[in-house]
Each structure stands twice: as C-alpha cells, then as structure tokens.
Amino acid sequence: MNTDQAFELLIEAGVTEDTSIQTVRRWFRERKITYKGSGQDTGYILDNTDQAFHLLKDAGVADSTAVQIVRRMLREGQIEKVGSGIQKPTYPTKESAPKQLTHRSTDQDMIIRQLKVKIKAQDEHIKGIEHLHQTSVASLIQQIDKLKKDMIHLIKEKSELQRETKKLLKENINLTNELLKLKGEVLKGNQKSDQADDVPPSSAPITIDYRQKLGLSKMASDKEVLTKYKKLLKITHPDHGGNATAFHFIKTDYDQFRHSINLK
Template identity: 55%
Template sequence: MNTDQAFDLLKDAGLTESMSIQTLRRWLREGKIKYDGTGNRKTGYIIDDTDQAFDLLKDAGLTKSMSIQTVRRWLHEGKIKYDGTTNRTTEYIIDDTASKLFINERTDQNKDEIIHQLKLKIKTQDKHIEGIEEIHKTAKNIVIQQRDKLDKLNKEIVILKNVTRKLQNETTDLLKENTELHNELIKLKENKRDHFRSTTQSNDYSKKLGLSKLASNKDVLAEYKGLLKITHPDHGGNAKLFRYIKTDYDHFRNNIKDS
C-alpha cells in the first residue's frame, strides 16, 4: 500500500488532513507503507484483510468503536476483503471481530426480513399501548364517577347540615316557648290558689258545716271544734282532713276577730 492509498484511507476513516499527514510520515519512517513516486494512484483500497485494517486504524488513533464502524462500512463497500482462513488475533479484536463483521454483513443482506420482524414488534407494541390506553380510559372514567359521587355526597352533607341547623333553631324556639308556657302555668296556679283562698274566706261557713244560715258564730266555732276533735290523729282521725278543717277553722276565727 503506497502513501496515496494510505492517505485516502485515513481521510475516509474520518481523520483530519493534518492528522493523516502526521500518521503517513510516521508509517513511512516505520516502513509500514512505501512511497511510490510514479504518481500512479489506484482506485480503491488495497488491504489484505480485516485484521490489517484494524491494525492500521488503531495505530492511526481511532477508537475501537470507530474502527469497527469503519471496517464494517469498507466491507460493505468492497474496499477490503474478509479472509476467513486468516487466524490472526490482535489486541483490538475480541471474539474474532472480523467474523462478527462478516455475520453482520450477511445480516445487512437480510435487512428486509429484519424490517419485517421489527414491524411485527412495532405492531405488537402498538396493541400493548392500545390496551394500556384502554385501561387508562377505564380508570379515568371510574375516577370521574367517584368524583361525581363525592360531589353528590358533599351536597347532601351540606343539605343535612342546613336541616340540622334548622331543627336546632326550632328546638331552641320550642324550649323557649315551653319555658314561657311553664311560667304562665305557674302564674295561673298561683292565681287559682289565691282565688280558692278568697272563695274559702267568703264562703258561708254555716252552709259548709251543714248548719242553718241563722247559726251564730259561736255555733259555727263549736261545730268546728267538734269536727277537729273527731278528726284529730291522736283520736284515730284523718290527719289530712284534720289539717283541712283546722285551716278553715283558723280562717273563720280570724275573720271574726277582724270584724
């Protein structure tokens, strides 16, 4: 391989012009390439095998990944050849990289089948995505329904609170009205009691005792004393009736004194 071929190779591999020139000068000093002064440049590259191409690219400073991509492309373009009989192993090639490149080359030739398989995978993924979207849609609808139920419950709670507040106000009003009625009832009882007392004082004691209207006060007092004696608890009488007659007797006697 002469200098022109090596220069074109390095440029095609992506090295800058200055880097390519520096590499060529070093290779010339090391005897890795030869200078052909005739200027007869051949078309294409003349490289014995993929291992030689890896050695040159690695020595030129390219990374392993860049070297692999470049050799793969050169194989595809027919610029280098794959020699299956070569048993060379370099530090740049792991697990027979040349063989892998050849297999990749064959894979490229079956790219239609690969594309078909990829389309099938994409179709499967699309169906999977559709399933996920359907699940998401269903979950979203459930959330919306739950939210509607929650809103309805909140409205019902507000209504119940208003009803409760109204009932509490009505209960307060009823308690107030009940208190007023109770006070009024107490007044009515007191008035009735006063009316009873007044009526008792103005009654005809003679008539109450079964005496004649013409009976004297002395006769009335004597009748009361007789009844008190009969109803006295010490004589086997009724204590409640005794107190009633005694009260009436005292009222009558007081009326006599006042008059």
Template identity: 60%
Template structure:
C-alpha cells in the first residue's frame, strides 16, 4: 500500500486530515506503506479483515466506529477475505482496557471541587424546598383565616338583612298609619265640626291608631305620637293640616292622663 492509498483508506474511515498526515508519516517511518515518488495510485484493496482492524486500531479509530467501517468495506469489495477475527479480539480488548478512567492529581482535585459544589447546591435546593414548604403552610393558614372571616361576614350580612327587613316592615306600618290618620283627618274635615269635636275622656285609647298593642303604656303611646309629629312636621316637608290633626290628638291624650 502506498501513501495515496493510505490517505484514501484513512479518509474513508472518517479520520481527520491532520491525523491522516501524522499517521501516514508514521507508517512511512515504520515501513508499513511505501512511497511511489509522486506516482498516484488510488483504490486500496486489503487482504483480509484482520489487516483492516489492525490499520484502524493503529490509526486510533475506536471499535464502535471501526467495526461498521470494516463491514462496509467488505460489502464494497475493498477487503478480499474475512479472517478468523484475532485482531478483532485485540481491537476490542484495547477499547475495554482504555475505557478505565485514570485521573491525574489535578483532575482528582477538580473532581473533589465539583463534588463539593454539587453538595452545596443540593443543600441550597433543600433549603429552598423547606422555605417553599413553610411558605405553603403560611398561605394555607392565611387562607383558613380568610375563610373564617368570610363566614363571619356572611353571618353579619344575614343579620343586617334581617334587621333591614324588620325596619322596612316598621316603616311600612308607620306609613300605613299615617295614611290612615290622613284619611280620618280628611273625613273629619268634611263633616260637621261640632260632631267631630273630640271630647277629652279618661277612657280615650289611641293605641289602635298608633298601631300599638293593648299592653303599651303611656310612654310608648307618647313616643308613637312624637314619631308621627316629627314625620309630619311642616319644617321637614310634612303636611301642615295633618300635623295639626295629630298634634290635636296628641294633646287630647295628654289631657286624658291628668
């Protein structure tokens, strides 16, 4: 095999150009190939697969790449015979022995530093995870507290709604009472004043007019009158005639208490 054939073989095996040049020069020194003085002769043909494995091993091609290359060369007819595989065993044994890592002191130091960094990172990650869990627990407590406050607000809301309905009912009752008094006043103006004149009496009972129960005392009756007087007062936009009618009824009740 000459230098041109050796170059072609190495390039066909995927060896870089720089490695090809160094390998061919070494093979020339070791007289594994010949130099034809510039006469180019390409197209290498190997005797058998052992020769192919030996050349690839000598060129530094790994078995994981060399074995598929030899198979391809056999299919392409670049190898004349398939041998027993003695060089293949040596080829594979070299890779197994070279696969054991041998570290220098500097590499050992670098490995220790990397392990220390990895340990520090693991501790940092652990601390972050603990902080995250603590934050989650705090958020859960805050959520439970907010849910409790929401429930309390809902209860207060229901209570306020009940009170509002109660006040609305009382307001409607007062309005109906005012309408009733106004109607009575209107009827009284249309009749003879002498017939409608209210005579003070010890047994006068205004509680039905005011919408009070029969058990209401004098203070409650007076309070009911005062509420109506405030609502119908002309200074507050009320009806003057209705105000005077209620005032007259109020005075009548007060006189009955004497």
C-alpha cells in the first residue's frame, strides 16, 4: 500500500485529515507502508481482509465501522482475498540502508506536499481578506466624500440663514424705529389737540401728511402708503406680541387715510 492509498483509506473511514497524516507518517516509521504514492488517485489494493481490518483498528476506527468498510472494500475488489479473521498482518521488518533513506525522503515529500496544499489554501484565504479590505476602504472613502459634500452644503445653508437673519433683524430695527417715531408724533399730536381745546375752533381743516409720518416720499402712491400701514399693523398687533396702544394709533391713521382715499 502506498501513501496515497493509505491516506484515502483513512479519509473514507471517517478519520480527520490531521489524524490521517499523522497515522500515515507512523505507518512509515513502522514499515507498514513500504513505498511512496504516485500522487494520483489510483485506488488501493490490500492483500486480505485481516490486513485491512487491523490497519483501520490501528488508526482508531471502531470495530463495527471497520467491519463495514472491509466488507465494502471486498465487494468493490479493493481486497484480494478473505483472511482467517484472527491472523495479524505481517509487514517487512528488514530494510536495506538505501530503502530506509528512501522511506525518510518519501515521508518528507508527503509532508511537504501536504504543507503546500495548506499554504495554498491560506494564500487564497489571505487574498480574500485583502479583497474584502480593499472593498471596505473604497466604501469608506466614498462615504467620507459624501459626508464632506453634505458638510459643505450645510455650511452654505448656515451662511444663507445667517445673512437672512441679519437682514430680518435690520428690518425689525428699522420698523421699531419707525414705530417709535410714529408713537412720538401721535403723542405730540395729542398734546396739540389738548391745547387746541382751549382755543376757539378754526374753520380751516386739519391736514395730516401720512407720507411724512410713515417716512415715505411725497411722491409715494396711495397703494404704497396702505402697504406700509398694513406692515406696521401686523408688527404692532397684540396677537403677534406688539403694543396695543401703538396698534390703536396706527389703526386710526390707517382708517382715516383709507377714508380720505374713498372720498376722492
């Protein structure tokens, strides 16, 4: 029996690969295998059933399993003849010096061959890990690029919001100043009205310059005046957090101006 046949026998018997390798090496040392295999799947031939049974038992295969395997091998013609059932197989006990060297060489060759197979499998595994690593790195780079673009977009939006906020604050300040100005003018007008109560009424009508009160041009249209008033009414409305007194004065001017337009 050669090394390939012995290894195949143990694998078919359910022995693990590592145990099979160790067993084949031991059979070499014990001269139960006398020559090297060809490395090709050529089958294996045993002298008799006793030899097959004792080899399987020596490898740690259970009796029931060994018997079934020997019977199958006998049916398939892998065993030449049936043994006596009690005879132990005999193996060559004497080897010349050149053959002993050959056994050692073939043992090393088999180990080298097995190691090459394992190294090749490990190389394939490493290649797979490297490919997975490269794929992961590429995916991370894409995600980082996307995050950078999103960050630039958010910074741009933030800048736009800041500009819009400054613009709104400026408009609010301007409107507040206009409101204070109107309030001062209203209070001033009330004082003049109180003084007028002590003076005989004049026949000349009182003319109010609404455009001047609103800070508009004298050439501003009636529509522009109404738009300005509506904007002030919205800001000063109590429901929107405005001042009720200021809203009342502005609403009075607005109604008077609209009434004067309707009379034209």
